[in-house]
Every structure is written in structure tokens, then in C-alpha cells.
Amino acid sequence: MLPYLRNVGRNGEQRPVALSHRGFSLDGLENSMVAFEAAVELGFGYLEIDIRTTRDGVVMVFHDALLDRVCSASGPVAERSFDELRTVHIQGAEPIPTLEEVLTRWPAMKLNIDIKDDASVEPFVEIVERLGAHDRVLVASFSDRRRLRVLRLLSRPVASSAGQACSALLWLLSPLGQTRRLARMVRVDCLQVPVRHAGVTVVTERFVRRCRRAGLPLHVWTVNDPEAMERLLTLGGGVDGLVSDRADLLAEVMHRRGCWPQ
Structure with a gap:
């Protein structure tokens, strides 16, 4: 198991990951x-974060293509320079951070990084290489093409979760017992999925057990209800990680289970 995915307790047991x-x-x-x-x-x-890149190649931690939803400005992130974005604030209060700022501010923190645009691929690789952050990042993207391009450019292995197409393929073919083989073929170390998608329940007891048998960690997003968290942590032997907007509630659940702090 790659270092990013190791989350061991004092007795050496693997604990579920909370993001x-x-x-x-x-x-x-x-x-x-x-x-x-x-x-x-x-x-x-x-931490689960998202990145996009400015017009002049600076990698910013930001989710949307447009600034409009959460910022005091409008328009695409990609059309602004770094200096221009420094005058833009989230909810009119906080500056948009760079990826490098986050990586250097908390040098032990592990980051699940959703790469949102093609322009971020090479600048992201440059930052990881320069900071030696390979063991601290998991590369994620809805685009498997983008994700695989990042993995090819990096000089050392990093953890990676499946994009939309590979996730669907792994889920559909899991009853055939080919999960481990397929995950290796598409360079996937972790599967991150919602409980439900398009009206279909993705995270079932059978699917959790198949992932466990294949040695493929399964993380579920975005879970904000404590009862749902508890259920998923026991379903089919338990999922391997949870992503939540309600970090306070997830921390309480993990604390009750003796898995806290990380």
C-alpha cells in the first residue's frame, strides 16, 4: 500500500481515512x-481539495471554473493572472490559496487533490516534484485521461483514485472478480464514489466486500449524516474512508470509534 493510503493506529491496525x-x-x-x-x-x-490554474500558470486551490458562486468577482479562473486573483476573495473575506501554500503550510498533511483542468497537469507535476510531495498526495480527477497524464509525468508513484469512466467500469465488472486486475491496468490505488449516482445505489454491501477482497480501498463521498457515516463504516466489513463537508461530525464519529486524531 502506498504511503498516502496508510492510516495506522498505535497498534499498527489500518484505520478508516477521514477526509x-x-x-x-x-x-x-x-x-x-x-x-x-x-x-x-x-x-x-x-484534506480533499480542488485545483485550477491561472492564465500565467499558478496552481490555485479552487473548485469551480467560474469565480461567481463563492467569490467577490465573476468570470473564469483560467482567464485571470495570479496577481489579479490576489485581489479576489472567497465570500469577500479570504484570499484564494495556491497549492504550494497549502503543501508548505502543513508539511505532514495529506491532500486528496481533484485536478479540475488540463492546464493544471504540468504545473501540478512541477510542484510535487520540487517539494517531494509524492507520498502526501492522491491524484484524483473526473477525467481518467487527465489523471493518467499526471501519473505518466511524475518521476515516482503517487496514490490515485479512479475517474468517472474507470469508476463505472470497476463497479460494473466487480461481480466478475476482476477488480484487482482491472485496477492495476488503469493505475488505480483507491476507488472514491458516492453512495448513489443517477438513481442507482453504488455502495452496497456486496460491492464493499468485493473491493475488500480485491485489496482496493473504497472511499465514499460526500457523507454528512452521522448515522450514514456509522452505517458505511460497518457495511460489508466497512468502507475504507469517508469524505464529508461536516468535518466536525465526522471527527466525532471517528473519535467514538477510537480512530482519532489522525
């Missing part, structure tokens, strides 16, 4: 340094 989705903020300050700091204070060792 704070875009940090923790009840004030809409997603993907901001204050949201990340709040997650750190709760005891999180894993």
Missing part, C-alpha cells in the same frame, strides 16, 4: 486557509 471536504467551514469559506486550519484543529490529517 475534510474542501476544509471545514459553515460560512461558505470552502478551499480557504481558514477552512483548512479549522480541519487541522479538529484533528484531520487528510
